[in-house]
Amino acid sequence: xxxxxxxxxxxxxxxxxxxxxxxxxxxxxxxxxxxxxxxxxxxxxxxxxxxxxxxxxxxxxxxxxxxxxxxxxxxxxxxxxxxxxxxxxxxxxxxxxxxxxxxxxxxxxxxxxxxxxxxxxxxxxxxxxxxxxxxxxxxxxxxxxxxxxxxxxxxxxxxxxxxxxxxxxxxxxxxxxxxxxxxxxxxxxxxxxxxxxxxxxxxxxxxxxxxxxxxxxxxxxxxxxxxxxxxxxxxxxxxxxxxxxxxxxxxxxxxxxxxxxxxxxxxxxxxxxxxxxxxxxxxxxxxxxxxxxxxxxxxxxxx
Numbered sequence: 001x002x003x004x005x006x007x008x009x010x011x012x013x014x015x016x017x018x019x020x021x022x023x024x025x026x027x028x029x030x031x032x033x034x035x036x037x038x039x040x041x042x043x044x045x046x047x048x049x050x051x052x053x054x055x056x057x058x059x060x061x062x063x064x065x066x067x068x069x070x071x072x073x074x075x076x077x078x079x080x081x082x083x084x085x086x087x088x089x090x091x092x093x094x095x096x097x098x099x100x101x102x103x104x105x106x107x108x109x110x111x112x113x114x115x116x117x118x119x120x121x122x123x124x125x126x127x128x129x130x131x132x133x134x135x136x137x138x139x140x141x142x143x144x145x146x147x148x149x150x151x152x153x154x155x156x157x158x159x160x161x162x163x164x165x166x167x168x169x170x171x172x173x174x175x176x177x178x179x180x181x182x183x184x185x186x187x188x189x190x191x192x193x194x195x196x197x198x199x200x201x202x203x204x205x206x207x208x209x210x211x212x213x214x215x216x217x218x219x220x221x222x223x224x225x226x227x228x229x230x231x232x233x234x235x236x237x238x239x240x241x242x243x244x245x246x247x248x249x250x251x252x253x254x255x256x257x258x259x260x261x262x263x264x265x266x267x268x269x270x271x272x273x274x275x276x277x278x279x280x281x282x283x284x285x286x287x288x289x290x291x292x293x294x295x296x297x298x299x300x301x302x303x
């Protein structure tokens with residue numbers, strides 16, 4: 001069995017990692033943490049939680065966030081006190097945030113906190129932050145600068161002027177993330193938002209260098225079909241910034257870090273079988289169930 005690592009964030013990343021894990025693929029993940037936020041004093045890590053809940057089989061894919069069957073008693077009580085966070089926090093979800101915040105305040109670095117939560121869920125898999133330093137995706141709008149998490153949750157429609165990863169200039173890769181890359185034979189970039197989920201990971205300089213020098217297969221899966229995504233603002237964000245939500249735009253963001261790009265069959269062009277040295281592979285990129293993940297994984301194995 002080939003050891004596989006996945007760079008990911010969001011629902012699509014959770015589907016890929018969870019689908020491989022449930023099918024006994026030896027998979028580990030490096031997960032975006034630049035959406036992490038403090039809400040009412042609690043440290044919330046949306047992409048990490050999505051991956052953890054998917055691995056544990058409890059992620060609510062109908063809502064695309066949170067835990068299946070969760071209740072919202074604490075959230076409703078907060079509303080009665082006129083304190084309403086813009087993210088709905090379920091009661092079981094809240095327990096994870098409380099535990100994570102407690103661990104961080106006790107002095108543990110983020111990598112160790114991830115490991116303790118994985119152990120608490122009984123998961124035998126490595127899930128690492130790109131860095132133990134604080135990363136934060138900031139969105140520039142005509143009205144000012146806000147975090148990506150606020151931009152996304154509030155469904156803000158204003159055009160993006162710029163995007164930057166706060167903290168990436170001095171961040172060092174986590175030892176666990178480098179270890180995951182070193183141990184892997186296949187590196188998959190999940191069909192996550194290239195700007196909001198993947199760019200923060202590859203913006204960490206020494207992690208980017210590690211991926212650049214990776215000796216195995218480096219394969220990205222496009223999140224776009226006909227220039228749009230199944231969910232999320234990725235296509236709008238890329239258009240706002242003058243980057244086409246198409247193969248060439250993805251390759252521009254992942255500059256020098258992938259060898260193959262799997263695209264939707266309808267987006268494949270015979271005259272663009274290779275773009276900037278990256279081989280374009282047509283396939284059905286729909287991911288609804290674990291069998292879809294395995295179908296794509298087999299496509300990768302056959303490259």
